[in-house]
Amino acid sequence: MNKSELVKALAEEHMLPIDEAAMMVDTFFDCLRDAMVRGERVEIRGFGSFKVKEYKSYLGRNPKTGSNVAVPPKKLPAFRAGKELKDVLNV
Template sequence: MNKSELIDAIAAHADISKAAAAKALDGVIVAVTDTLKNGDDVTLVGFGTFYVGERAERSGRNPKTGETITIPAARTPKFRAGKALKDAL
């Protein structure tokens, strides 16, 4: 499912226009992104939790030259599914 298909599904389930569904989805995405940038978690009870994971610095190889390189530490977005979502699958 891509974004436009998700907007169609939201509009159908909530009985609202596609434009309103698109605004709502964009608002959710911005809110989750801003919250994660601030280092906080976003928990949707029954669905899951979005959180920021820390990835340590590690060594890797340049596939073109084969030389060893250092991959810097990074913060990455992660998702942990909630019980209701797991049970639905």
Template structure:
């Protein structure tokens, strides 16, 4: 499912116009992104937890040359599905 299909599903399920559904979907994405940008977790009961994972600085290798490359520390979004979501996916 892509974003357009998600918007169609939200519009149909909620009985609203696609334009309004697009605004809702965009607002949800912005809310999650904003919270993660501030280092906050987003906990959605029955769905899962969006959180920020810290990646330490490390050394890697260029596969072409074998040269050692320094990889800077970074942060990455992470998602942990709730048991209810895992159960629905697994039947």
């Protein structure tokens, strides 16, 4: 399912105009992103949690040339599924 399919499903489920459903979905993802930018953990009970993982810099290797490459520190989003979601998937 992609974003437009999610908007369509929301609109059909709650008999909303597509524009209003799109605004709701956009607002949800904007809030999720903004919280993660602030370094906050976002937990959606029954679904899972999102957080930002920070990785230190390290010395990597270019697989094509074999030369050493300095990889800068970075932050990446991480998702951990909740127990209820895991249970539903493993029925």
